[in-house]
Amino acid sequence: MKRAHVTPLIVASLLIWGCTDSDSNQAGNNSKKFTPVVEAAVVVAETTMDGRPGKTFGIVEFEDGPHGLIIKPRLHGMDPGPHAAHVHEHPSCEPDDEMGMPAGAAGGHYDPEGTGVHAGPYGQGHLGDLPNLIVEPTGMASLTVVAPRVTVADLKGRSLMIHAGADRYDSYAEHEHGKGGMRMYCGVIR
Numbered sequence: 001m002k003r004a005h006v007t008p009l010i011v012a013s014l015l016i017w018g019c020t021d022s023d024s025n026q027a028g029n030n031s032k033k034f035t036p037v038v039e040a041a042v043v044v045a046e047t048t049m050d051g052r053p054g055k056t057f058g059i060v061e062f063e064d065g066p067h068g069l070i071i072k073p074r075l076h077g078m079d080p081g082p083h084a085a086h087v088h089e090h091p092s093c094e095p096d097d098e099m100g101m102p103a104g105a106a107g108g109h110y111d112p113e114g115t116g117v118h119a120g121p122y123g124q125g126h127l128g129d130l131p132n133l134i135v136e137p138t139g140m141a142s143l144t145v146v147a148p149r150v151t152v153a154d155l156k157g158r159s160l161m162i163h164a165g166a167d168r169y170d171s172y173a174e175h176e177h178g179k180g181g182m183r184m185y186c187g188v189i190r
């Protein structure tokens with residue numbers, strides 16, 4: 001009995017897959033609206049304290065989707081685990097010598113409405129709060145995520161910051177623990 005239930009499900013899935021594939025091929029011939037478009041991309045580099053360009057790890061692509069900003073990392077050679085990711089307000093990954101902070105010139109989290117609240121991508125605080133970037137044990141990050149409140153237009157002329165640790169979206173915690181800690185990787189979004 002179990003087999004009789006499972007087999008039609010597999011067949012149905014294959015049929016749906018087949019339809020989708022042929023639909024998108026047709027759309028590709030007749031219309032541009034189904035063609036995937038990279039609307040912005042940023043090269044991600046290691047932050048440094050001497051201002052010299054750090055090692056690069058690949059790119060992150062962005063596009064506007066029906067449910068928000070689609071974020072597609074194409075990165076390798078990174079530290080495995082979850083990393084906090086934010087849009088920071090200034091287009092610079094230069095260090096702040098006075099604060100002794102790598103990528104300090106990027107400023108704080110992009111917060112055009114001045115909420116002062118670090119509430120994550122689904123909250124009502126910083127617009128620049130993005131989902132954590134997941135780096136696999138191999139050092140590769142390729143998992144696509146969506147940030148529902150932000151658009152490609154918000155990103156241009158700012159920076160993408162990827163921190164050493166995970167983001168707990170805690171406004172009240174010290175930056176080192178609640179928001180990902182050190183500014184480890186950075187790229188200017190043009």
Ligand SMILES: [Cu+2]
Binds near residue numbers: 088109162163
């Ligand atoms: Cu940040």
